[in-house]
Amino acid sequence: xxxxxxxxxxLIVVGLARPAGGYLxxxxxxxxxxxxxxxxxxxxxFYRLLGVDAEQEMTAGIYxxxxxxxGAGCALLLFLMLMLxxxxxxxxxxxxLTTPMTPDLAANTAVSFTTTTxxxxxxxxxxxxxxxxxxxxxxxxxxxxxxxLATGFAFIRGIAREHSATIGNFWVDxxxxxxxxxxxxxxxxxxxxxxxxxxxxLSPYTVAHTLEGRTQIIALGPVAALEFIxxxxxxxxxxxxxxxxxxxxxxxxxxxxxxxxxxxxLPASLMITFGHMTHKPRAGWVLLMVMVAxxxxxxxxxxxxxxxQPQPLAGLHIVxxxxxxxxxxxxxxESVLTAVVTANTATGSYNSMHDSYQPLGVLPLLVSMxxxxxxxxxxxxxxxxxxxxxxxxxxxxxxxxxxxxEYLGKKITSLxxxxxxxxxLLTPLVALALTAVAxxxxxxxxxxxxxxxxxxxxxxxxxxxxxVANNGQTMAGLNANSLFYNVTTIVAMLAGRYGSAALxxxxxxxxxxxxRLPTTAGTLPCDTPTxxxxxxxxxxxxxALCFFPALALGPIVEFxxx
Amino acid sequence: xSGPEESAGETPQDAPxxxxxxxxxxxxxxxxxxxxxxxxxxxxxxxxxxxxxxxLFPHQAGGSLIRRNGVVVGSELIGQEFTRPEYFHSRPSAxxxxxxxxxxxxxxLGPNNPKLMNGAPDFAGIRQLAEAxxxxxxxxxxxxxxxxxxxxxxxxxxxxxxxxxxxLQIPRVARARGVSAEAVRRLVAIYTQGPQFSxxxxxxxxxxxxxxxxxxxxxxxxxxx
Numbered sequence: 001x002x003x004x005x006x007x008x009x010x011l012i013v014v015g016l017a018r019p020a021g022g023y024l025x026x027x028x029x030x031x032x033x034x035x036x037x038x039x040x041x042x043x044x045x046f047y048r049l050l051g052v053d054a055e056q057e058m059t060a061g062i063y064x065x066x067x068x069x070x071g072a073g074c075a076l077l078l079f080l081m082l083m084l085x086x087x088x089x090x091x092x093x094x095x096x097l098t099t100p101m102t103p104d105l106a107a108n109t110a111v112s113f114t115t116t117t118x119x120x121x122x123x124x125x126x127x128x129x130x131x132x133x134x135x136x137x138x139x140x141x142x143x144x145x146x147x148x149l150a151t152g153f154a155f156i157r158g159i160a161r162e163h164s165a166t167i168g169n170f171w172v173d174x175x176x177x178x179x180x181x182x183x184x185x186x187x188x189x190x191x192x193x194x195x196x197x198x199x200x201x202l203s204p205y206t207v208a209h210t211l212e213g214r215t216q217i218i219a220l221g222p223v224a225a226l227e228f229i230x231x232x233x234x235x236x237x238x239x240x241x242x243x244x245x246x247x248x249x250x251x252x253x254x255x256x257x258x259x260x261x262x263x264x265x266l267p268a269s270l271m272i273t274f275g276h277m278t279h280k281p282r283a284g285w286v287l288l289m290v291m292v293a294x295x296x297x298x299x300x301x302x303x304x305x306x307x308x309q310p311q312p313l314a315g316l317h318i319v320x321x322x323x324x325x326x327x328x329x330x331x332x333x334e335s336v337l338t339a340v341v342t343a344n345t346a347t348g349s350y351n352s353m354h355d356s357y358q359p360l361g362v363l364p365l366l367v368s369m370x371x372x373x374x375x376x377x378x379x380x381x382x383x384x385x386x387x388x389x390x391x392x393x394x395x396x397x398x399x400x401x402x403x404x405x406e407y408l409g410k411k412i413t414s415l416x417x418x419x420x421x422x423x424x425l426l427t428p429l430v431a432l433a434l435t436a437v438a439x440x441x442x443x444x445x446x447x448x449x450x451x452x453x454x455x456x457x458x459x460x461x462x463x464x465x466x467x468v469a470n471n472g473q474t475m476a477g478l479n480a481n482s483l484f485y486n487v488t489t490i491v492a493m494l495a496g497r498y499g500s501a502a503l504x505x506x507x508x509x510x511x512x513x514x515x516r517l518p519t520t521a522g523t524l525p526c527d528t529p530t531x532x533x534x535x536x537x538x539x540x541x542x543x544a545l546c547f548f549p550a551l552a553l554g555p556i557v558e559f560x561x562x
Numbered sequence: 563x564s565g566p567e568e569s570a571g572e573t574p575q576d577a578p579x580x581x582x583x584x585x586x587x588x589x590x591x592x593x594x595x596x597x598x599x600x601x602x603x604x605x606x607x608x609x610x611x612x613x614x615x616x617x618l619f620p621h622q623a624g625g626s627l628i629r630r631n632g633v634v635v636g637s638e639l640i641g642q643e644f645t646r647p648e649y650f651h652s653r654p655s656a657x658x659x660x661x662x663x664x665x666x667x668x669x670x671l672g673p674n675n676p677k678l679m680n681g682a683p684d685f686a687g688i689r690q691l692a693e694a695x696x697x698x699x700x701x702x703x704x705x706x707x708x709x710x711x712x713x714x715x716x717x718x719x720x721x722x723x724x725x726x727x728x729x730l731q732i733p734r735v736a737r738a739r740g741v742s743a744e745a746v747r748r749l750v751a752i753y754t755q756g757p758q759f760s761x762x763x764x765x766x767x768x769x770x771x772x773x774x775x776x777x778x779x780x781x782x783x784x785x786x787x
Contacts (some may be wrong), residue, residue, distance in 0.1 A: 001757070013783065049598060050591040062584045069588055073596035096664055125664050139604025143596075171591050178599065187611060196616040197639050199625040201616075205664060206627065208636045212650065213774055216642050218663035220625045224615065242657075242666035245716030247639040253763020312679050313709060316692050319726075320709030322680065324688075325668040327715050328653070328722035331764030353668035353716045356678075455672035477670035487764040561674055 002307070002333035006299055008255070009337060010292060013264045017288060018264055018291040019273025026178045027539070028273065030054075030154040030172070039179040046175050056546055057166035060509025063154055064502045066170035067147060071114050071498070074143055078136050079110035085132040091204045092130065092219065099127040111490045113140040115497035116148055116378055118230065118237025118348060118472040119463075119489055121481040124220040125240050130202055133239060138225050142186070145233025145379050146177040150382025151501045152270055153177070158508025159408060160277040162516045167508055181266070182233060189228035189262055197251035200224040223248050231262040234379040236348030236472045244338060244351035255485050256334050256351060260341045267345055267376035270383050283528035287386050290535045291375045298364035298375070299340045307332045307359035322361070325353030336361075344368045346378030348472030355459065356452065359559040362475070366462055366555065370467040371543040372427050372500075378470055382502035386535075388423045393531070393538040395420065397524045406432040407526055409516035416507060423503045428546035430495045431464045434488050435550065438464070443484035450477030454561070458554035468494035628774065636770050641721040647738035649773045650723070650731050650750075654691055655711055657718025668716045671786050688712050719756075722766035727756050739780060749775055 024031050047054050058066065075375050080087060081498035099122050107502075112119040115267040118141075129185070150173030160166045192201050208216045208329050223239045226248050230236055252254050275284020307321045321332045330338070335352035342349050354362060368375055377385040391407055395417060398405030405412040411435065412420070438444030438460045450457040459478040466473045467489040474480070480489065495505075525531060616623050626638040634641050640669025641652045643661040660667035671678040686694070691712040696705060708726040728750050736743040753772040756765050 007760070046595075046598065050594045052591050058584065062588065065585055066588050066592065069592040070595060073592050077596055077600060123665070123667070125666065135600070135604040138608060139600040142603035142607070142697050143599050144617050146599075171595060174595065174599075176738060178603065183607060186607070187614075190611050191615055191618075193623050197622045197626050199626065200612055200623040203624065206625065206634055208627070208634045208642070208663075210642045211770075211777065212634060212644060212646055214643070216636065216640075216663050218625065218627075218637055218640055219666075222608060222612075224623070240717075242668070242719070244715035246666050247641070247666070247719055247721055251626075253758045257762050273625070309709075310618050310673055312673075313688065316689060317704050317706045318688070318692055318709050318712055320724075322673065323709045323715075324746070325670070326713075327717060328710050328724055328766045329720075329763050333771075334763050342625050351716065353670055355670035355672060356668060358673050394616045400686045418582040450670050451672045453674075453677050455674065456675045466744075475670070476667070477672070513666075521729055547656060556673060558672075 004071035005333050005552045006337060012261060013268050016265050017272045019268040021276060022267035024269060024273040025174050025276045033180060035180055041463055043175055043179055044342050050171060051370060051374050057169050059165055060167050063170050064166055064505050066497055067151055069499060070147055074114040074140055075110045078113060078140055080107050081132060081136045082106040082109055082548055085135050088131040090130050090202050093204060093375055096126055096205055099354045105481055108486040108490055111493050114144050114494045115135055115466055116144045117493045118235045119467050120237050121486055123241030125190055130221050134222050134225055141229040141233050141235045142178060142182055145235060146182055146265055148380035149177040150174045154184050155504050155508045156274050156277050157385045159410060159513040161512040162514060164512040167512050184273050186229040186232055190224050192258060193255055193531060194224045196237040196255045198224040198227055199248055200453050218521055230349055231259040231347060234263055234345050236342060238349060241276050242347045244349045250351055251333055253329055256330060256338060258467060260338060263341055263345050263347045266374050266379055267380060267382040274383055275451060277309045279529055281407060286527050288531040290532045293536055294539060295344060295376045296345045298368055301364045302335045302340050302361050305358040306458060322358055325356030339365055346373045346469055346471045350473055353476060355477040359555040363555045366465060367543055369465040369471050370427060370547050371539050376422045388420055388504060389539055390535050391420045392424055392537045394524060395511040397534055403522050406517055410511045411517060416510060419507050421498060424542060426499050430468045430492050432550060434492055435461045447478045447482060447485055449478060449479045454554050454558040460552055461554055468496035470496045471536050472555050477524040580671050639721055642718045642770055647734055650728060650735060650769050652769045653720050653723060654714045655718040656714040658758045662721060666717045666719055668718060669714050721768055721770060723769055725765055725767055
C-alpha cells in the first residue's frame with residue numbers, strides 16, 4: 001500500500017510535468033493563457049502603478065539587483081511588522097504569546113520568510129498574532145516564491161537565447177508568477193484544505209471542557225490561508241509549531257498528498273519548460289528523470305529505515321514501525337513521502353519529527369539538502385540547482401573526451417567554469433564552516449538541549465544545511481532560538497538565496513550573450529540517458545567529496561552505534 | 563526612461579551608463595511592489611478565501627468543534643487526554659503536559675537516546691509506557707502491543723489510534739461500562755476509518771468521537787432500562 005502511494009505520486013508528478021511545464025512557458029514568455037481575461041487588466045494596472053515598462057528588459061546585473069532589492073524591501077517590512085505585532089488587533093491573547101519577539105528572532109524570521117526558507121526558531125501558536133501570520137507571513141509566502149520563480153524564468157531565458165544582452169524584466173516575471181501561477185492555484189488548493197478541516201477564522205483560542213472534566217485550550221486561527229501556499233511556493237513554514245503534523249494544518253492523508261503534489265509538480269514541470277524554451281525537450285526530460293531517480297533512491301532508503309521495527313522495541317514485544325514522532329493518520333508511508341519530498345524541494349513542511357527518525361532515515365534528507373536541492377528543488381531555484389550540477393557533469397565529460405565543454409550549444413570557458421565551481425562550493429563552504437563554528441563555541445553547543453553525541457552534530461549540520469538550501473526543515477531537538485543561531489542561520493539563508501541566484505543569473509547573462517554553437521560529431525550529447533547517468537553520478541560524487549567526513553561523524557556513526 | 567537596449571541587440575556588450583541608470587530606476591518599483599503585492603497577497607487573498615470558504619464550510623472553518631449540550635467538548639481533529647478506564651485512551655503526548663492545544667510538538671528524542679526507552683525522573687520512557695499499558699488493559703507481561711500505544715506523535719495532538727490499539731482496549735472499556743465487549747467492538751468498527759478514499763494514508767480510529775459515542779450508547783441504554 002505504501003509503495004503504491006509512492007508510485008502513484010511519482011506518476012502524477014511526471015504526468016503533470018508536460019501540461020504544467022507548457023503553461024509555465026506561456027507565463028514566462030508572456031503568451032496568452034486562459035486566465036488572461038481576468039488577470040491581463042490587473043497586470044497592466046500593476047505596471048502603470050509601479051512605473052514599469054513591461055517591454056523593457058534587464059541585463060543579468062540589473063535583474064539580480066532587482067531581486068536583491070525586492071527581497072530586502074520585503075524583509076524590512078516583515079521585520080517591522082513582527083517587531084510591532086503586539087500593536088496588531090485580534091487574537092491570540094497576549095497571555096498565550098509566551099515567546100518574546102526579540103530583535104534577533106524578528107530579523108531571523110524576516111530573512112527566513114523572504115528567502116523561502118521559512119526556518120522557524122519560534123512556535124507559531126505561542127509567538128505570533130493572527131494578523132502577523134497573515135499580512136506578514138502569508139504575503140511573504142507568495143512574494144518570495146514568486147521572486148524565486150522569476151529567477152528560474154530568467155535563468156532559462158539566459159540559456160535559451162543567443163546574442164541577447166538581457167534576460168527578462170524582474171518586475172514582469174514577479175507579477176506574472178504571482179497572478180498567473182501562485183494566486184489562482186493557492187485559492188483553489190486552500191479551499192480544498194478548508195473543506196477537509198483546516199480552520200480559517202480569527203476566533204480567540206477556545207476552551208474545551210473535555211469528557212473527563214478537564215479543560216483543553218485549543219489554538220485556532222486563519223490556518224488555511226497559510227497552509228497551501230506554504231507548500232505551493234516551496235516555503236514550508238507552518239502556522240503551528242508541529243507544522244504539517246498538526247491536525248489543523250494537515251487534517252487528513254488526502255490533504256497531505258495534495259500538499260506534496262503542490263510542492264513537487266511546479267518545480268518538476270519547470271524542467272519541461274526548460275526543455276521547451278531551449279528547444280531541447282529531451283534535455284529537459286533527461287534532467288527530470290535524473291531527479292526522479294534520485295528521488296526514488298532517497299525514498300527507498302528512508303522508507304527502509306523507518307518501516308523496519310526498531311531493535312529496542314522488538315525486545316519489548318512492541319509491534320510496528322518507528323512511530324515515535326509520527327501521526328497515525330499518515331503512518332510510515334505518508335510520513336516518509338513527506339519527509340523526502342520536503343527535503344528535496346527546499347520546502348521543509350514536515351509532518352513527522354525528523355529528530356526521531358532512524359540514522360539512515362535522516363541521511364537521505366540531510367544529503368538532499370547538502371547536494372543543493374537538485375531533486376525538483378525550490379520553485380525556480382530548482383532549475384539552476386540541477387542545471388549547475390549538469391554543467392559540472394559537462395565539464396567532467398568534456399575532460400574525459402578531451403573537448404571544450406559545452407551545454408546546449410553554450411560554450412563553457414574558464415570564466416564560466418569558475419562561476420560553476422563557486423556555485424558548487426557555496427553550500428559546503430557555508431554549511432560546513434558554520435557547523436564547525438557552532439560545535440566549537442559554547443553558545444552553539446548550548447542549542448543541544450535534547451540529544452547529544454552524533455545526533456547532536458547531525459542536528460547542527462542539518463540546521464545549517466537546511467538554511468543554506470533555503471529549505472527550513474529542522475531536527476527540532478536543537479534549540480535554535482538564541483542569538484547565536486538566529487544570527488548564523490541568517491548568514492546561511494542569505495548566502496543560499498542570493499549567492500546562488502546571483503551566480504546562476506550572472507552565468508545565464510553570459511550564456512544569453514553567446515551565440516549557439518552548432519552540434520557536431522564531437523559534441524557531448526546532453527539529451528541522452530548516458531548523460532543522465534553522468535549527472536546522477538556527479539550529484540553523488542560532489543556530495544560524497546564535500547560531505548562524507550561530516551556525514552560519517554553524524555548519521556553514519558550513529559547507525560553503527562547500536 | 564533610459565535603460566538598457568531592447569533585447570536581442572547584435573553587439574552583446576554591457577552598457578555601463580545604462581546599467582547605472584537602470585539601478586536607480588528600480589528603487590521606485592521595488593518599494594511600490596513590496597507594498598502593493600503585500601496588500602494583494604496578505605490582505606486581498608485571505609479576504610477572498612474567507613469570503614468563499616466561510617459560507618461553504620462554516621463547521622470546518624471554525625475548527626470542527628464538537629458541542630455537547632451547547633458546551634464545546636473538543637474538536638473532531640484535535641486529540642485529548644483520557645485516563646479513566648471507561649474511555650479509550652489516546653496515544654502518549656509531548657504537547658505541553660499532554661494534549662495541550664497551545665503547545666504542539668513531539669519529543670524530538672533520537673532513536674538511540676537512552677531517555678526515549680528508559681525515561682527520566684519527569685518523563686515516562688517507552689519501557690514504562692509499555693508496562694503501564696499492559697497493566698491497564700489486563701495484558702500479560704510481554705504480550706505484544708502496537709507501537710502507536712507507547713510512542714508520542716509529532717504534533718502531540720494526534721486524534722487517532724490504530725485499530726490494533728483500540729482492539730486491545732475493548733475488554734477494559736466494556737468491563738468498566740458493564741456492557742458486552744461485542745457492543746463496544748461494534749462501535750469501534752463504526753469509528754474506524756480505512757485509508758481515505760480507500761487509498762490515502764493509514765487505517766485509524768478517532769478516539770474522541772468513539773468516546774462520545776460510547777457515552778451516548780450508555781445514556782441510551784440507561785433510558786431504555
